[in-house]
């Protein structure tokens with residue numbers, strides 16, 4: 001069987017004069033977990049709703065297993081959508097909610113019972129079968145919404161920020177459950193989220209959207225290590241971006257000039273570029289080290305600490321250079337203590353020429 005499960009070809013969606021999706025192409029492989037991310041208003045939900053049949057696209061085609069589905073009604077597609085509010089029926093019990101989709105398809109009562117019981121069991125909900133959904137916790141309701149979709153045995157499940165209403169602890173637990181379920185069932189998951197950790201921990205492929213188009217798609221590792229634009233690097237956070245001009249190229253190192261001084265980069269990283277070209281130098285937060293005196297690296301910028309965020313044993317520091325460039329540094333908390341620094345302290349941020357990643361846009 002063709003490994004492409006869903007194929008979007010040149011799809012556009014207009015709301016009046018407003019372009020929500022523009023000429024977008026995307027192939028989704030069977031059985032993969034795809035996370036769609038991007039800033040608010042970039043068209044993520046519109047894309048998912050178009051796949052579900054809740055929106056009709058203005059132009060283009062959507063095929064599922066090679067069959068055009070963009071003109072099909074919602075119930076003819078079998079592309080169920082789980083979304084944040086879950087949309088469970090409060091007047092039905094848990095089991096009746098799970099059976100709902102089967103009932104709409106005209107399944108007999110005994111088939112509905114067998115299938116719904118099997119899914120309630122699989123998702124650890126069997127003891128809640130006769131409860132009303134408003135007598136459940138957030139995580140339990142989330143599982144009912146999943147069971148209600150999965151009972152119809154879809155080959156693709158669409159999820160629109162399904163975990164955003166849960167507290168952090170439950171969200172992490174549900175991420176594990178969702179990934180396990182997706183692997184076990186071999187279903188294609190298309191998952192819209194604002195959460196970088198959800199996308200990067202669960203997805204096989206991350207799609208980053210910007211103004212109705214795809215800016216970059218790739219494995220989480222690839223996108224993390226090789227953002228194709230400063231938009232992606234900025235959106236993902238955790239990197240500093242220096243606007244530079246390429247000034248000289250020699251066998252091992254090349255020289256770049258920026259408002260924050262001259263920097264060296266390994267010539268390997270600039271091989272596609274030419275002298276005097278404007279480039280963005282991206283340096284990841286975990287590759288920048290801070291000292292109070294500097295003098296250990298070719299690439300150094302004097303900065304002031306303007307913010308800090310504690311994440312377990314790590315600290316994300318926001319620094320600002322004299323010229324206003326924001327520099328993000330990830331440090332071990334114990335290293336911070338050794339340096340005896342705090343917000344307002346002056347520090348020197350430095351990084352190795354081998355850790356510079358250069359892109360044009």
Ligand SMILES: Nc1ncnc2c1ncn2[C@@H]1O[C@H](COP(=O)(O)OP(=O)(O)OP(=O)(O)O)[C@@H](O)[C@H]1O
Pocket residue numbers: 015018019020038039040041042043044045046047
């Ligand atoms: N029913 C609608 N009528 C008019 N414009 C709409 C409608 N729905 C969405 N839009 C517009 O289409 C664009 C894409 O919206 P969409 O909801 O898909 O974005 P999103 O990326 O999911 O945003 P968010 O992350 O905030 O949920 C936005 O500019 C939005 O204002």
